[in-house]
Amino acid sequence: MSTTTAQRTGFGAVLWDYLTTVDHKKIGILYLISGGFFFLIGGLEAMAIRIQLIKPENDFVSAGFYNEILTMHGTTMIFLAAMPLIFALMNAVVPLQIGARDVAFPFLNSLGFWLFLFGGLLLNASWFLGGAPDAGWTAYAPLSTTSPGHGVDFYILGLQISGAGTLIAGINFLVTIVNMRAPGMTYMRLPLFTWTTFVVSALILFAFPALTVGLFLLMFDRLFGSGFFNANMGGNSVIWEHLFWIFGHPEVYILILPAFGVFSEVLPTFAKKRLFGYTAMVFATVLIGFLGFMVWAHHMFTVGLGPAANSIFAVATMAIAVPTGIKIFNWLFTLWGGNIQINSAMLWSLSFIPTFTLGGMTGVMLAAAAADYQYHDTYFVVAHFHYVIVGGVVFGIFAGLHYWWPRMFGKILNETLGKITFWTFFIGFHLTFFIQHFLGLMGMPRRYWVFLADQGLDTGNFISTIGAFLMAVGTIVFLINVIVTTSKGEKVSGDPWDGRTLEWAIPNPTPHYNFKQTPLVRGLDALWVEKTEGRKEMTPAEPLDDIHMPNASILPFIMSLGLFIAGFGFIYQIDNISWLLAVFIGMGITLGAMFVRSVKDDLGHHIHKEDLDKGAGL
Amino acid sequence: MAENTNSVQNELDYHKKKKKEEMKQQVITFALMIVFTIIAFTMVAAGLDKLFVIPIIVVLAIVQVIFQLYYFMHMSHKGHELPAIMMYGGISVAFLTILTFLVLIWW
Ligand SMILES: [Cu+2]
Numbered sequence: 001m002s003t004t005t006a007q008r009t010g011f012g013a014v015l016w017d018y019l020t021t022v023d024h025k026k027i028g029i030l031y032l033i034s035g036g037f038f039f040l041i042g043g044l045e046a047m048a049i050r051i052q053l054i055k056p057e058n059d060f061v062s063a064g065f066y067n068e069i070l071t072m073h074g075t076t077m078i079f080l081a082a083m084p085l086i087f088a089l090m091n092a093v094v095p096l097q098i099g100a101r102d103v104a105f106p107f108l109n110s111l112g113f114w115l116f117l118f119g120g121l122l123l124n125a126s127w128f129l130g131g132a133p134d135a136g137w138t139a140y141a142p143l144s145t146t147s148p149g150h151g152v153d154f155y156i157l158g159l160q161i162s163g164a165g166t167l168i169a170g171i172n173f174l175v176t177i178v179n180m181r182a183p184g185m186t187y188m189r190l191p192l193f194t195w196t197t198f199v200v201s202a203l204i205l206f207a208f209p210a211l212t213v214g215l216f217l218l219m220f221d222r223l224f225g226s227g228f229f230n231a232n233m234g235g236n237s238v239i240w241e242h243l244f245w246i247f248g249h250p251e252v253y254i255l256i257l258p259a260f261g262v263f264s265e266v267l268p269t270f271a272k273k274r275l276f277g278y279t280a281m282v283f284a285t286v287l288i289g290f291l292g293f294m295v296w297a298h299h300m301f302t303v304g305l306g307p308a309a310n311s312i313f314a315v316a317t318m319a320i321a322v323p324t325g326i327k328i329f330n331w332l333f334t335l336w337g338g339n340i341q342i343n344s345a346m347l348w349s350l351s352f353i354p355t356f357t358l359g360g361m362t363g364v365m366l367a368a369a370a371a372d373y374q375y376h377d378t379y380f381v382v383a384h385f386h387y388v389i390v391g392g393v394v395f396g397i398f399a400g401l402h403y404w405w406p407r408m409f410g411k412i413l414n415e416t417l418g419k420i421t422f423w424t425f426f427i428g429f430h431l432t433f434f435i436q437h438f439l440g441l442m443g444m445p446r447r448y449w450v451f452l453a454d455q456g457l458d459t460g461n462f463i464s465t466i467g468a469f470l471m472a473v474g475t476i477v478f479l480i481n482v483i484v485t486t487s488k489g490e491k492v493s494g495d496p497w498d499g500r501t502l503e504w505a506i507p508n509p510t511p512h513y514n515f516k517q518t519p520l521v522r523g524l525d526a527l528w529v530e531k532t533e534g535r536k537e538m539t540p541a542e543p544l545d546d547i548h549m550p551n552a553s554i555l556p557f558i559m560s561l562g563l564f565i566a567g568f569g570f571i572y573q574i575d576n577i578s579w580l581l582a583v584f585i586g587m588g589i590t591l592g593a594m595f596v597r598s599v600k601d602d603l604g605h606h607i608h609k610e611d612l613d614k615g616a617g618l
Numbered sequence: 619m620a621e622n623t624n625s626v627q628n629e630l631d632y633h634k635k636k637k638k639e640e641m642k643q644q645v646i647t648f649a650l651m652i653v654f655t656i657i658a659f660t661m662v663a664a665g666l667d668k669l670f671v672i673p674i675i676v677v678l679a680i681v682q683v684i685f686q687l688y689y690f691m692h693m694s695h696k697g698h699e700l701p702a703i704m705m706y707g708g709i710s711v712a713f714l715t716i717l718t719f720l721v722l723i724w725w
Pocket of ligand 1: 295
């Protein structure tokens, strides 16, 4: 089946292949393309924000429009750029790292992606339909419940649909890592990127339901006349803040932990040393995951929870600095005495350590509840979270893309262009955000569309905007790099970095079925164990046999499309009751597709062992 | 060879015995669960004090959930360690969250 697809290489065939694929490698590429697309949109919004703030009392955009781009910048970057780009890496790498032929539920994997994409498209459709959400990415009630127009409704429905996709993806990775590990791949032999994926999936499982519930309550308040967050009707707007941050704080660890995983793969590979303190790294990851659930109120110190609550949440938050510190030192000790090779992936990883440490330091400062009354809602907070999210997550994604690009696309990204991207982006980043610490300390509030002249804020904001342009240049050079590498780059071997983990034991290009024979894992850094004993390949754990693979399906796409249509129905039924028709049609499509999936047996197909040598599934 | 068949036979016996044991436990738990339900309903029907009835019903419910998980859904069997960890992890996080609300935020 896969061979016939490979022979028809017209555009339509490729499109159909990607619309129906359940192959984790292709879904990874889909996540990469759509996450990259939303990253560019979020970046454009960031540029608009910085241009507006380049000089005092600028009027590049109107106040209302500024609120929209500001809201959409945060929402897009977190939910539609960072999350999918991380899922791109997870999909591309995790099944290979554990020696599996696919994820546990390939159909659900595809469904998770299409739900995310249609949710993101629904959210961004608001730009063309009367205005985007404008209540901040946190959508605090009562601002969000009273915001006029349909912007916030698009936020609710868009995030609800893409959130369902994320939840599905998280569960899928949990089951995959529990059940699909190759023989010998015990938990304490899992590569650290797989470990962080595992912990992150558990965080998704426990944190996203809080967002789902919060969004449902908000949806009923806005669209169906309930009053959960309306004090006049006996509701309480603070409940939204609690629900949002019970989800929101674990969410930032959902973003950062996989980046930690990437660095824990890149640093040992290019220092030619095993990761220092592997066990400590694993337990630090798990501990960060657990503690992450008990600190949400540090976003709410100024709400008035009282000194007892504030103190306890302050101490709990500071406690997280301990496992994070353990990780920082372990990375440094991994480098110590290593045979270090500097390339683009390594540059991103090395620069991450000091950058993220700065973000961590301001994090501890913000955790001091009393001091937070000074920092709250100023640019100090903006500087802090950009240091951890850009300095941690975005650097991690860049490092991961440079590192795994040969695994995903068979070619190494151009080093010169990679270094130009790194230096422009790195310098631009610090130029943009370092000064914002001081702008915040001088009292510049976040989310305001103008500032006044001669208050000591002019130069700082100007410098910040220059930095943003440098980051944009870095991003554009990266895009050029992708195009240049794709068209001119040379195909490399399956193991271009002299890697340590299982994903480098596979030939290039990666076969459809990943492993011809499931490998036998004999230690941490499975491939390295074989290399030290003079072997070039993994020892197989099974004789050559027929390979069972899942069938492609268009149903995930149809299910997600149905919810997308129903989303519009929910949003507009408040204006005109006949829009309920869209709800029925959309839900009908989704439920119909689910019904078809349930009653039609789909047992997958086999690649026969006789055909394997003839190159089937390549 | 003879020894081999013998050990297979032994194993079969062992499994049979174990199955029987399990069946017995399931019947007992089933009976207990019915008794619990009857107790709960009679307490409400008898119109006892709410402060007394509600905690007891909650405790009975928790016991029934545990019965359900361990005796009917076989959580005590091998290979269920990880789901157990996930469930207890989730329960403890949810419990801590609710406790925080009760004693810290809304007291
Ligand atoms: Cu937080």
